[in-house]
Amino acid sequence: xxxxxxxxxxxxxxxxxxxxxxxxxxxxxxxxxxxxxxxxxxxxxxxxxxxxxxxxxxxxxxxxxxxxxxxxxxxxxxxxxxxxxxxxxxxxxxx
Numbered sequence: 001x002x003x004x005x006x007x008x009x010x011x012x013x014x015x016x017x018x019x020x021x022x023x024x025x026x027x028x029x030x031x032x033x034x035x036x037x038x039x040x041x042x043x044x045x046x047x048x049x050x051x052x053x054x055x056x057x058x059x060x061x062x063x064x065x066x067x068x069x070x071x072x073x074x075x076x077x078x079x080x081x082x083x084x085x086x087x088x089x090x091x092x093x094x095x
Contacts, residue, residue, distance in 0.1 A: 003019075004019060007019075018047060018048045018049075018052070020044050020047045020048050022040065022044060037062070037064075039062045040062050043060055043062045047060070075087060
């Protein structure tokens with residue numbers, strides 16, 4: 001907020017600029033294996049550049065679509081360890 005407070009006046013004086021705030025999907029959906037691909041840097045570059053002059057107040061998810069399913073699919077990693085039933089909250093299958 002201090003950056004916005006003090007930079008806005010100077011940006012207005014010189015004719016404009018961009019503020020790009022970056023957060024993570026972990027703010028709403030926590031997964032400890034989320035990484036922070038080069039795509040985030042490209043999105044920030046686009047938002048700070050002249051190509052995005054008419055984009056205002058938007059949320060842009062740069063997560064390969066993971067937000068659509070509320071997080072990544074780790075079934076391939078955990079199914080061999082715990083079994084398919086355990087991942088779905090079902091009781092273990094008998095012998």
